[in-house]
Structure formats: C-alpha cells, structure tokens
Amino acid sequence: QVEKTWWKEAIVYQIYPASFSDSNGDGLGDVRGIINKVPYIKSLGVNTIWLSPIYASPQKDMGYDVSDYRSIHAPYGTVEDVQELIDLLHANDIRLLMDLVVNHTSDEHxxxxxxxxxxxxxxxxxxxxxxxxxxxxxxxxxxxxxxxxxxxxxxxxxxxxxxxxxALFLPSQPDLNWESEDMRRAAHDDMRFWLDRGVDGFRIDSMNLMSKHPDLPDGKIINEEPYQSGAEFFASGPRMHDYIREMRTKVFDKYNIMTVGELGFTKDENSVREYVAKDRHELNMLFTGDIVDMDFGVEAKYGRNDFHPRKIRHLTNLWQEAMPKFDGWNTVYLDNHDSGRSITRYASDAPEYRASSAKMLATYLTTLSGTPFLLAGQEIGMANLGKEYGAEAYIDVEGKNYYNKVLKARGGEVGQMGDVLRELQLKARDHGRLPMQWDSSANAGFTTASEPWMIVNKDYTEWNVESQLDNPGSVMGYWKEMIAMRKKMADLFVYGSYVALSEEDTGEMVLGYERVSQTGQKAVVLLNFSDAEQKVLKQFEHLTLLFSNQDESCVGDGEVVLQPFGAVVLYSA
Ligand code: ISL
CATH class of the missing domain: 3.90.400.10 (Oligo-1,6-glucosidase; Domain 2)
Structure with a gap:
C-alpha cells in the first residue's frame, strides 16, 4: 500500500522565467509576468510550479550561475515580488518549488x-x-x-x-567545496531564507555532484580528447549522502516541503535507491535524466543516435518497476529547459501529426506512477524551432560551444556543419527555452518589446494559448481533461500499481502498460510512437474506452487499432 502525500499528487508546471511572460516590455520575462498568469496556470489544473532560477546572477548560464541567493535578478523583480507570487499561489492552492543551485556559484558571488x-x-x-x-x-x-x-x-x-x-560547468561557475562546514552552514541559511518565505520545496540542481573524491584523481581515458569526463570521481562521491542527510535534518525536515534532485551520471538502480528509498530519508524524488537523453549520442549529447520506442519502453519499465521495490517515488517527465522538445524528438511536430503527438505524450505523462512535470508550452504543443532556422538562431552556451569546437576541428568550413546543425535542431537547450506563445500578436504576446531576449518560434501564429483556450478538442483541452482525470481517479493513476505490457503484447512501436488500483480498478494505456497505424496484438475484453486522442471507431470487440501517434486508455471498474 502506497502512503499518500501531497507531493505524490502534485502536477508540476515548469516555468523558465526569462521566457514565460514579460510584464514591463524589456524583452525578458519577469516575476510580475508570472503573477499576471496565475489564473491561466490555475485553469490548467496543475497544482505546483517549478521555477528555474530567478536569483541575482550575471546570467552566463541563464541564472544557474548565482551571485546572491537572497536577492532576485533585477530585471525579474524583487524579493517582495516573489513574496507576492508565493502568497497568491498559496491563495490559489498552488505550491512553488524553487531551483536550488548549490553545486556551484557564479564567480561574481x-x-x-x-x-x-x-x-x-x-x-x-x-x-x-x-x-x-x-x-x-x-x-x-x-x-x-x-x-x-x-x-x-x-x-x-x-x-x-x-x-x-x-569549475565543472562554465569557467564562471566555480564549484563549491562541500567539505567545508562553514560553507555548508551558509548554504543551509540561504535555503531557510526561502523556506521561511513559504517556498514549498526545491528542485536541486546538479544534486549529486557536490561530493568530489578527495584525491581528485585523473579521469579514465576513454577517447583522444585532451580532457576526460572524470565523472567517476565527482558524481555521487563519498560524502554525497552525508550532505543530503544533513540538509534534511538541519533544514528540510523543519518544513513540509518536497525535494526533487537532478541526478547526473550515476543512474543505476542502486544509486537511485540510495537517494529515494523511503527508509533512506534523503529526497522525495529524482530526475534520472535518461528519459531526456534517449537520443543523445554515446559520447557527446550531439552525437547521432535516433530515438526508437523500444527505448522509452525500457526506461519506463525500468523506473516504474524499480521504485515500488524500495518505496521510492518517480518523476514523470519528457521535457525540461536543457534539451529539445519531446514532441519533435520522440513523436512528430509535422502539421498532420502535431496535435495527436502532443496528446499522446500528455497521456503518457498523466497516466504513470510518479509526479508529472510539464514544461510551460507543452500544454499547447509547442515544438522545436523549425528547420528553416540556421545555426545563428542558437544562442545557448552549451550548443554554441559544441558547434564552435567541431567547426574549428573542421577548419572553419561552415558548409560541412550540416550534421551538427541537425543535432542542434533536435536537442539544443534553446528549444526548451523558447518564449511562451500566448497569442497571435507580435512576438506571440510574450513581450511588447520589438526585440525579445531570444527568438520567438514563428509557428506561434497558429500554435498559441489564445487559439486553444476555449477549445476542448485542442491540445490544451486534452491536457486539462487528463489532469482532471488523474486527480479524480487518483487511487488508480497516482497510487495504483504498474504492470508492463510486453512488446509481444503491443507490437514494436507501441508502448503499453496497465495501472491497477487497490480496489481492483484497472486501466490499460496504449500509446503509438509511430506515424503508421498499429494494430495492438493483445485483445482487451471487458474493458471500456476511458480516454483517447483518436476516433472511437478504432476500438472494438476488445481489439485496438491505434492511429498514427494514437493514444487509448481502456478501463474496468
Ligand atoms: O544540459 C545538459 C544536457 O544538455 C546537462 O548535461 C546539464 O548540464 C546537467 O544536467 C546539469 O544541468 C543543470 O545544471 C547546469 C545548468 O546549465 C542546467 O540548465 C541545469 O539544468 C549548471 O547549473
């Protein structure tokens, strides 16, 4: 029996502050912009927000380089504005998670x-x-x-x-030394500063990099590059669990909060268990990251490695089946601010498939065991920048550094960069940071400035909030219904158990699973990750159609035929 708590019932909406809504016309999103949109956020049915960093920062890494944890990046607003946001959210039964970036600071801290x-x-x-x-x-x-x-x-x-x-990230992001007790105490104080103001938890950035091997040994040589990863000596290092437990006992346990840690490099089942098993008293949940890495290259993110539904079947089964073994809890997500949009990478943003794809992925995110996270814009089917944009459209430091490195190695021949541009078009962090598409006015209603801080995807004239608001058949309408259903049927969709369907049951291109509640309610979820019709091999008798993104006529006599990117949820009480 799974214990019930609010953070298991949370549905989290990630806001990238620079790109959400600009209230003062300077081209950059801000806290007041978020305040203005609280009624919209509430209307979706989400009950928690994760806000990427808004602290004072020289913005070399979009705020993941903090120069003062107790003040706000001036163009975003003030601590008082954030207090107003917290209070307004709470009045609307919405909780707020802040990003806790304490593996490193800015060099201007x-x-x-x-x-x-x-x-x-x-x-x-x-x-x-x-x-x-x-x-x-x-x-x-x-x-x-x-x-x-x-x-x-x-x-x-x-x-x-x-x-x-x-400095494991940018030269301007020096790593903190968590071995120093004084440093830890100062970081704890800064965490309390926000928790005392009512913040409901943290997404902990680069969570497991805080403990480095004390000898700082050379990393294993795995390629010809002058520098090697070395992650085996800085990921989940010897004192990592001490630091988390200390944070818990000295800070977190004094509040009713939720914690989600970003786990890099050590993503095996045992490492995960050590952070989230209930009896470990460490974190509530983790982003293992593998679900956003499914098409990353073997050595480098931008190496070619195509997505196949088999990968999502493997990872979904892996974590859905692992967590109950140690009473841990999953996150369920496909998107964040560090990569391309899942609709473009794992489904399709082609005009004829875009709405079905967005709805199929929404079905995935709302019917699994774990806390769902969606990235702002996902609820309207926002996609990557189109192929018409060249390399100059990409401004994020990670993609640019990679592009320039390869360009240099190829003697500066821009004409030979087609393969790298293809990878940027899929996976660059810029896509997850595109300005929110509110309406069909200039710059998607994101800003009144003529020059937004980053490019607005030109598909906004068609794909925007306004055009979907009062349309139950839209991607947003579908998200709202799925969110409402998850809440209403929490015994099944939040707390039910997970049973995998095999490839032999569903066919190669379909992901299928069952959810079963304590009282014997059952849902069967079938998701077509391909652009071809798929007949599901297994038959499902005594089940009725609960939800689908496609025409009902494709389900009959226990037989399910999925349309391209079709999603079907069957049910029995
Ligand atoms: O961005 C990545 C892949 O494209 C990851 O390798 C990422 O750098 C890693 O997951 C850590 O990410 C977090 O910390 C970074 C920051 O740039 C990212 O935005 C943040 O999510 C440094 O603070």
Missing amino acids: AWFKESRSSKTNPKRDWYIWRDPKYDARGQRKEPNNWASIFGGPAWQFDEHTGQYYL
Whole structure:
C-alpha cells in the first residue's frame, strides 16, 4: 500500500522565467509576468510550479550561475515580488518549488570574490583550489585531466594566487567545496531564507555532484580528447549522502516541503535507491535524466543516435518497476529547459501529426506512477524551432560551444556543419527555452518589446494559448481533461500499481502498460510512437474506452487499432 502525500499528487508546471511572460516590455520575462498568469496556470489544473532560477546572477548560464541567493535578478523583480507570487499561489492552492543551485556559484558571488582574494582568506576552502602540475617540459598543467561539462578543461587558472579552481560547468561557475562546514552552514541559511518565505520545496540542481573524491584523481581515458569526463570521481562521491542527510535534518525536515534532485551520471538502480528509498530519508524524488537523453549520442549529447520506442519502453519499465521495490517515488517527465522538445524528438511536430503527438505524450505523462512535470508550452504543443532556422538562431552556451569546437576541428568550413546543425535542431537547450506563445500578436504576446531576449518560434501564429483556450478538442483541452482525470481517479493513476505490457503484447512501436488500483480498478494505456497505424496484438475484453486522442471507431470487440501517434486508455471498474 502506497502512503499518500501531497507531493505524490502534485502536477508540476515548469516555468523558465526569462521566457514565460514579460510584464514591463524589456524583452525578458519577469516575476510580475508570472503573477499576471496565475489564473491561466490555475485553469490548467496543475497544482505546483517549478521555477528555474530567478536569483541575482550575471546570467552566463541563464541564472544557474548565482551571485546572491537572497536577492532576485533585477530585471525579474524583487524579493517582495516573489513574496507576492508565493502568497497568491498559496491563495490559489498552488505550491512553488524553487531551483536550488548549490553545486556551484557564479564567480561574481561574494563568497568566491573573497575566496579568490588570497590563499589565507577564511573562505579560501569554500571552493576547490589546487596547485598547478608541471609536465616534463616544465609547462603548467591542470591539477587533473577532468573536462568541463560545457567543453574545455574543468580547471581555471587564477593568476592572482597562482592556483587553479575547479569549475565543472562554465569557467564562471566555480564549484563549491562541500567539505567545508562553514560553507555548508551558509548554504543551509540561504535555503531557510526561502523556506521561511513559504517556498514549498526545491528542485536541486546538479544534486549529486557536490561530493568530489578527495584525491581528485585523473579521469579514465576513454577517447583522444585532451580532457576526460572524470565523472567517476565527482558524481555521487563519498560524502554525497552525508550532505543530503544533513540538509534534511538541519533544514528540510523543519518544513513540509518536497525535494526533487537532478541526478547526473550515476543512474543505476542502486544509486537511485540510495537517494529515494523511503527508509533512506534523503529526497522525495529524482530526475534520472535518461528519459531526456534517449537520443543523445554515446559520447557527446550531439552525437547521432535516433530515438526508437523500444527505448522509452525500457526506461519506463525500468523506473516504474524499480521504485515500488524500495518505496521510492518517480518523476514523470519528457521535457525540461536543457534539451529539445519531446514532441519533435520522440513523436512528430509535422502539421498532420502535431496535435495527436502532443496528446499522446500528455497521456503518457498523466497516466504513470510518479509526479508529472510539464514544461510551460507543452500544454499547447509547442515544438522545436523549425528547420528553416540556421545555426545563428542558437544562442545557448552549451550548443554554441559544441558547434564552435567541431567547426574549428573542421577548419572553419561552415558548409560541412550540416550534421551538427541537425543535432542542434533536435536537442539544443534553446528549444526548451523558447518564449511562451500566448497569442497571435507580435512576438506571440510574450513581450511588447520589438526585440525579445531570444527568438520567438514563428509557428506561434497558429500554435498559441489564445487559439486553444476555449477549445476542448485542442491540445490544451486534452491536457486539462487528463489532469482532471488523474486527480479524480487518483487511487488508480497516482497510487495504483504498474504492470508492463510486453512488446509481444503491443507490437514494436507501441508502448503499453496497465495501472491497477487497490480496489481492483484497472486501466490499460496504449500509446503509438509511430506515424503508421498499429494494430495492438493483445485483445482487451471487458474493458471500456476511458480516454483517447483518436476516433472511437478504432476500438472494438476488445481489439485496438491505434492511429498514427494514437493514444487509448481502456478501463474496468
Ligand atoms: O544540459 C545538459 C544536457 O544538455 C546537462 O548535461 C546539464 O548540464 C546537467 O544536467 C546539469 O544541468 C543543470 O545544471 C547546469 C545548468 O546549465 C542546467 O540548465 C541545469 O539544468 C549548471 O547549473
């Protein structure tokens, strides 16, 4: 029997603050913009918001580089505005999760400025400083061979004190040293600052990178590159669980909050168990990330690796079946701000399939065990930037760094970059950060400025909130119904057990599973991940049609025929 709690019943709507709604016409979204849209958010039926970082930041990584955890990036608003948002959300029974980015800070954070000022500064050990190494020719070298996740070395030399600091992401995002108790205490205080203001939990960024192997050994050499991942020495390191437990006992347990950790690199069942098994008292849930990586290349994200429904069957079964073994809890998601939109990558945004695809994926997200997360815009079927956009449309640092690296290796021949552009068109982080498409007016009603901070996808004239608002047959109408159904039938869809259907039951291109409640209600979910009609091999007698994105006529006599990207939910009481 699964224990009931509010965070299991949460349906989370992720807002990327720069791109949601601009209230003051400067081309950038802001807190007031979110406040203005609370009635809209409420109308969807979602009951929780995850807000990507809004803290003071030089924005080298869109706010994931925080320079002060207790103040707000001025163009977004003020702490008072955020308090108003929290109170308004609570008055509407909506909870707010903030992004907690404490693996690293910005190099403009006061802590880092002090730390870098001298070797004897009391905050020197709040970051990870090491002496240089020297090669046989006496050339200065990094303390080890680790690569930055965004490209280049993970170490940055600081002339002032003659040492290197570790920065696993951008050079301007130095990693904090969680071994320092003073540093941990300061971070805990900053967490309390927000929890005391009523924040209902955190999505913990790069959660499992906070504990590095104390010896910082060289990473295993896996290719010809000058720098190697090294993740085996910084992901889920030796003290990681101590840090989480300390956060829990010293901070989180004093509040009724929800925690979701972003888990990178160590995604095996046992690692996952250690973070979310109920008896471990660590986190409520995790993003294992593998579901957004299904088409990532083997070595690099932008390497070619096509999606196949078999992959989503494998990962869905893996985590749906694993969690109950240790009383853990899943997240269910397909999109976030770090990649392309799932509709383009795992289904289809071609005009004839777009609405069906969006609804089929919505069916997936709302009928599994776990807490669903949707990225703003998903509820109207927002898709990636179209193929007509060239490399210059992509402004995010991750994709740009990769593009420029390959371009350099190919001698600057732009004409030879077609394969890389194809990968950007699928997976670049820009797609998940496109301005929200509110209506068909200029710049999709996102801003009144003539120049929004980033490109607005030109499909907005057709795909926008306004055109779907009063249309029950629209993608948004479907989302609203699915969300309402999940809430109404929580015993089945939230708390029911999961039973996989095999490829032999469904056919290769169809994902199928059953949900079964304590009282014996049953739902069968069948999702066609292809653009061809699929006849489901297994027969389903004594079940009636509960929900579908397609014409009812395709279900009869226990036989189900799915239209392209069709979704069918069958039911028996
Ligand atoms: O973005 C990724 C793949 O495209 C991931 O490798 C990502 O860098 C990793 O999951 C960590 O992401 C988080 O921390 C980063 C930030 O840039 C991301 O936006 C955030 O989600 C550094 O804070």
